[in-house]
Amino acid sequence: MITRGPRQLLAEVQQPGLCIGCGSCVELCPYFRSHGGKTVMLHDCDLAEGRCHAWCPKTELDLEGLAQTLWGRPYPAQGMGPHLAVVAAKAGPRLESGSYQGGGTVSALVCAALDEGLVQGAVLTGGQGLQTAPRLAATPEEVIACAGSRFTAAPTLAALNRAQAQGCGSVAVVATPCQAAALAQRRAKPWPQRGAAGPAELVIGLFCNWSLDPQGLASFLAQRVEPREIRSMDIPPPPAGVLKVETGQGSLEIPLDEIRGLIPPACGLCPDMTSEWADLAVGMYEGRPGWNTLVVRNEKARALTEAAVEKGWLVMEKFPAANQEHLLQAAQGKRSRGLSAALAQGLLGGPGDDQPKALRVGSELYKAVENGEVA
Amino acid sequence: MEGQRLTMMGNQAITQGALEAGVRVAAGYPGTPSSEIIQNLAGAADEHGLYVEWSINEKVSLEVAAAASLAGLRSLCAMKQNGVNVASDFLLHLAGSGVRAGMVLVHCDDPGALSSVNEGESRHFARMLELPLLEPSDFQEAKDMTKWAFELSEEIGNLVMLRSVTRLSHASGGVVPGPIPAPGGQARFDHHGSPRDLRHGPVSSAPVGYKHRLQQEKLKRAVELFEDSPFNSYVGPESPELLVITSSICNLYVKEALALLDARDRVGVLKLGTTWPLPPKLLQRHLQRCEQVLVVEEVIPFLEENVKIAAAEMAGEIGAKKFFGKREGTLPAQGELNPDLVLKALAGILDLPYQARPAQYDRLAQELAPQATQDRELAFCPGCPHRASFWSLKEALALDDRDGFICGDIGCYSLAMRPSGYGLLKTLHAMGSGAGMASGFGQLGRFGMDQPVMAVSGDSTFYHAVIPALINAVHQKSPMSLVVLDNSGTAMTGFQPHPGTEANALGQPVPPVDIEAICRSLGAEVTVCDPFDLKATQAAAVGLLADQSTAKVLILRQLCALSPQRKGTKPYEVRVDPEKCLGDQCGCNRLCTRVFGCPGLAWEKESGKARIDEVICAGCGVCASVCPQGAIIISEGA
Amino acid sequence: MAAAKLMHDPYNLIITGVGGQGNVLASRMLGNVLTSQGLWVTIGETFGASQRGGSVMSHLRVSEQGSWSPQIPAGKAHMVLALEPLEALRVLVKYGNPRAKAIVNSRPILPVAAIAGRTSYPATEELEGMLAQLTAQRWSIPATDRAMKLGASIFANIIMIGALAATGDLPVSREAFEAELRRALGHAKVAVNLEAYDLGVAMVGQ
Known part of the structure; x- marks a missing residue:
């Protein structure tokens, strides 16, 4: 796992347009700042190595190295990441009904983690319409205020950095797969000598196929609706194929094909749909409105879900095998597309080549991708 | 002092010559190397009964001086080389109309551009506009020639140009002063005669055929006098x-x-x-x-x-x-x-050999030269508000992230083309040109240009030449932002008053003309910030860049560190807390010294941490806002 | 007043330092003191933009005959009065010669490029060594440090003038200097400035 400095970060991530604005590099030092959905560098910095580069999810993501370090085994060609169980879940009776997308499972898990004292605070994405911003929530009320979906990534990890710098030691993060990958980088490459910033105590991942470039989406929508009127956005389950924008004047449906151009190039290289690097992962439950799919990935996660059910935060049911198969195929599809795209663009690294790439895998998997066997 | 040889600066010798000639009115606009002439005359105004002013620009100063000449008082106007370009339209017409009492234009060139961004030549105006030109070659001559220039001007009835250069104006040498006539003089403008009557009629360069012929006859008379001049x-x-x-x-x-x-x-x-x-x-x-x-x-x-x-x-x-x-x-x-x-x-x-010093010494000197004689880049002074202003503008442009840029113009802030101002100025020409060019760049969106544009101007420059450019930008709805770096004086040339100050060149109270009110009256949106408040300034600048609808103004107001009010005082005692400064271990990569770059800071080799150089630090306290660790401690009442 | 005898005519003195050190003030005061002794003094200076943290030089030509070029020719300095050690070296490299002398204020002022880490300022011993090679006689004095004890770094100028007077190269008498102080600064500041002058004299020794 290679670590370089900020100049290389610019060359490898910013300049090729791969930055997804997660905020991992922001507020670690005075040089990087999030602004208008982008991460910008304010001044030149010539350090040879930095956390900005080490922890970025879009510098070379050494999948093989991370898997060996964090999972204790190779990064596999197949699957949806380590997990103990996949269940159906929704918010329990202790959560009043809110404007959740799906079943409110994320809010329920965060509330439970706060309630159990597992974490002191949780970093969520808040804000309305296009004005998304990370929030640090310390109570269930604050968690509920952040509920709902956004389709542009926020500099969530900048809020984690800020919370840690201010002495909030254990933090839960609700993360997209790329943000979960950034947090995996932190666990694999700790850097305690430069202050408090580091891994999150709990990572609640989200399922994600792609996101939209914030500035691109803003100017796209500005041509169709008054930006200040936007209340919420949603992409209903297939076969709808639209982005639904709720405004003060009613709702607007935009065919997904029209906004595909706003998907950042980095999403095309992403092999992870189900936040494989997170402790738990939450997504839609296709065909069962009001419920979520919940992937419980490790023992810490299992303990949390059990406590959440016991305390009435969460309700869980069995997830049908057929749906699980469908989920696995979808996850596999994204993994295959991401790895193949990286290979096609010369951004897939194998063992023994030391040029910085986007993704790095073990030799067997590399060969399998080359031979088109990962499908 | 009369009769005793003194060591005088060239500009002082010129002043002395003018006083000995009985000059009554003097006007100019500050510009190195000419500024001391008007400054010295202002200092002598009380004693010798003069009216002296720092005018809004060179053209107006020439007009002010010409009025005195037409009313029968000897007058002088002083400016630097490119100031003559500003004044030249009036100069052309004045040369055609002629003057009455002796009038001298002192123009100081700056060969080698020691204090200019041009190596402009002003002598050619004499040939181009058909005026006599004198060039003193030492200090005594600077005095004597200035005095004689007034006599020549009256003899031929036209303005006389006297050209100095930096190495004369700003050098000093032996001058024996002569007597200065007693104060007095009656001003009256006689205008009842025929237009062809140079002494009594209305004054104009028309009728052109007639006046041009007269002008050339005046020049011929000057040549006759030059044939026997002791200055050759x-x-x-x-x-x-x-x-x-x-x-x-x-x-x-x-x-x-x-x-x-x-x-x-x-x-x-x-x-x-x-x-x-x-x-x-x-x-x-x-x-x-x-x-x-x-x-x-x-x-x-x-x-x-x-x-x-x-x-x-x-x-x-x-x-x-x-x-x-x-x-x-x-x-x-x-x-x-x-x-x-x-x-x-x-x-x-x-074909003569010459060796300034023994070859062995010369070799040694050349060997040592590159090791140690690194250039001292010019830099904003410690405590300079411009460093803080450009810091915030730099961050705002970076945040905006559309490759925006700043058009500069003439003042201390021209240094922002260099590392001290983070290399932010991308155009630099004449007084007021930053605003004019930004007004033009702002119109190029229709051709696909998506870079936001800003202009900077000082306060004195604002009055001198920015106002017309700003009016143009507002009227044409050009989406540009003008940042006025208002440090309350003409800092570069030594704190001459300008229309925004509360006293004039003579130290008398005058009504200050408010930049903010002018901008608002034009219909421009105006924000005012203290540049030492980095957060507020950056936020204001980000706002300006984001709004591409029209021309806007940001006034960054803070006193120059060298201003008479501020100099020698430290608003804050500043120190680095060695416990809090993480030094080379901090992720800041020496932000304070390596990037912010105030000369009052130093990076201690031994400890690997920041330090304040108490001899140099001016106590502005801005670096405390720059340090991400809060390790720079400021305390009031130093 | 009869002119004092000079060891060289013109005697070429360069006062050098960094913008803001008060170099111009020192050269003017010295020029006036020498003029009051009946000598011709030509001073070449630059100011304006060049003062903003840049190298600032004043060239003094002292003569019994008349004005000289305000720029001293290369290799022709007799004495360098340096308010900053790196500036002493810069001047000697261009204007020095085997007979040149130098009085050097030992406190460095780092160029902004050195503060920023783009260049490095030479170590004290290295710089001293180079200065030694380029001078016939040299005094290194802690003028700024002593000036700070008097209350302000700007007194370093006056200490340097005292040091120059003590070399005996130029007729800078204490009486003439005191008269110039009185003329230029008024009575109130004479005592502390004379104290600075005397400190400078003592640092070089009679």
Whole structure:
């Protein structure tokens, strides 16, 4: 796992347009700042190595190295990441009904983690319409205020950095797969000598196929609706194929094909749909409105879900095998597309080549991708 | 002091000459190297009964001085070389109309651009506008010639130009002052005569045919006087091998070079003080002395070309000459001269060896040079508000992330083209040009340009030339942002008052003209910030960049660290807490010294941490906002 | 007043330092003191933009005959009065010669490029060594440090003038200097400035 400095970060991530604005590099030092959905560098910095580069999810993501370090085994060609169980879940009776997308499972898990004292605070994405911003929530009320979906990534990890710098030691993060990958980088490459910033105590991942470039989406929508009127956005389950924008004047449906151009190039290289690097992962439950799919990935996660059910935060049911198969195929599809795209663009690294790439895998998997066997 | 030799700065000698001539009104606009002339006259105003003003710009200053002349009072106007360009439209018409009481325009060129962003030549205005030109060559002459310039002006009824250069204006040497007439004088503008009556009629350059002919007759009269002027002199053998023709401070360089070469018996020196129009008879007498001529002068080959034209016209009498100078490369075509450059030219022509110092020492010096004589980049002073302003503008442009840029103009803040201002200025031309160019860049969105544009201007510059550009931008709805760096004085040239200050050149109270009110009255959106508040300034600048609808103004107001009110005082005592500063272990990568770059900061080699140099620190406290660890501690009441 | 005898005519003195050190003030005061002794003094200076943290030089030509070029020719300095050690070296490299002397204020002022880490300022011993090679005689004095004890770094100028007077190269008498102080600064500041002058004299020794 290679670590370089900020100049290389610019060359490898910013300049090729791969930055997804997660905020991992922001507020670690005075040089990087999030602004208008982008991460910008304010001044030149010539350090040879930095956390900005080490922890970025879009510098070379050494999948093989991370898997060996964090999972204790190779990064596999197949699957949806380590997990103990996949269940159906929704918010329990202790959560009043809110404007959740799906079943409110994320809010329920965060509330439970706060309630159990597992974490002191949780970093969520808040804000309305296009004005998304990370929030640090310390109570269930604050968690509920952040509920709902956004389709542009926020500099969530900048809020984690800020919370840690201010002495909030254990933090839960609700993360997209790329943000979960950034947090995996932190666990694999700790850097305690430069202050408090580091891994999150709990990572609640989200399922994600792609996101939209914030500035691109803003100017796209500005041509169709008054930006200040936007209340919420949603992409209903297939076969709808639209982005639904709720405004003060009613709702607007935009065919997904029209906004595909706003998907950042980095999403095309992403092999992870189900936040494989997170402790738990939450997504839609296709065909069962009001419920979520919940992937419980490790023992810490299992303990949390059990406590959440016991305390009435969460309700869980069995997830049908057929749906699980469908989920696995979808996850596999994204993994295959991401790895193949990286290979096609010369951004897939194998063992023994030391040029910085986007993704790095073990030799067997590399060969399998080359031979088109990962499908 | 009368009669006793003093050491005077060239500009002071010019002032003394004007006082001895009985000057009554003086006006100018500050500009190095001319500023001390008006400054000194303002200082002498009370004692000698003068009216002196710092005008809003050079053109107005010339108009103010001309009014006095037309009302029968001797007047002087002073400016730097490019100031003449600003004044030139009026100058053209004044040259055509003529003046009444003696009027002198002192224009100070800056060969080598020691304090300019141009190496402009102002002598050609004399030829172009048909006015007589004088060039003093030492300090005594600067005084004597200025005094005589007023007499010449009255004799011919037209303005006289007197050109100085930095190395004369800002150098000092021996001058014996003479008596200064008692205060007095009655002003009255006589305008009841015929338009053709130069002393009593209305004053204009029209009727043009008539006035132009008169103007040229005045110039002919000047040439007659120049033929016998004591300011033209010859030193050297009767028949030298080489005739040097020179003027201005170059005369002292020639004198020095000939002494070092021990060649005074081989070379004759014709020093000219009256350089336009050249007196032909005098020139012919000296050109006849020998076949080779070297012309030594700075900036463009003005004298050289005029001598060559004269020599061609009298070729029948004097024969063909071989000329050396700038045109064939004996002397460099750019940059200022000095004794060494003149010496090199002379040694080449005369084929003389010269060694300034033993070769062994010279070698040693050359070996040591590169190791230790690194350039001292010019930098904003410690405590300068501009550093803080440009810091925030830099961050705002980075946050905006659309490759925006800043158009600059003339003032201390021109340094922002250099590392001290983070290299932010991307255009730099004349006074007010930043705003004008930004007004133009702002219109290019229709051609696909998506970079936001800002302009910066100082407070004095704002009045001088920015107002028309801003009106243009507002009226044309150009989406540009003007940032006025208001440090409450003409800082670059030594805190001369301007229309925004509460006292004039004479120290009398005057109503300050408010920049903010002017901008608002034009309909521009105006924000005012203290640049020492980095957060607020950055937020304001980000807002300006985001709004691309129209022209906007941000006024960043904070006193110059060298201003009389601020100098020598420290608003804060500043120190680095060595416990809090993580030094080389911090992820900041020496943000305070490496990037912010205030000269009052230092990076201690031994501890690997930041330190304040208490001798240099001006106590502005801005670095405390820059340090991400809060390790720079400021406390009030130092 | 009869002119004092000079060891060289013109005697070429360069006062050098960094913008803001008060170089111009020192050269003016010295020029006036020498003028009051009946000598011709020509001073070449630059100011304006060049003062903003840049190298600032004043060239003094002292003569019994008349004005000289305000720029001293290369290799012809007799004495360098340096308010900053790196500036002493810069001047000697261009204007020095085997007979040149120098009085050097030992406190460095780092160029902004050195503060920023783009260049490095030479070590004290290295710089001293180079200065030694380029001078016939040299005094290194802690003028700024002593000036701070007097209350302000700007007194370093006056200490340097005292040091120059003590070399005996130029006729800078205490009486003439005191008269110039009185003329230029008024009575109130004479005592502390004379104290600075005397400190400078003592640092070089009679």
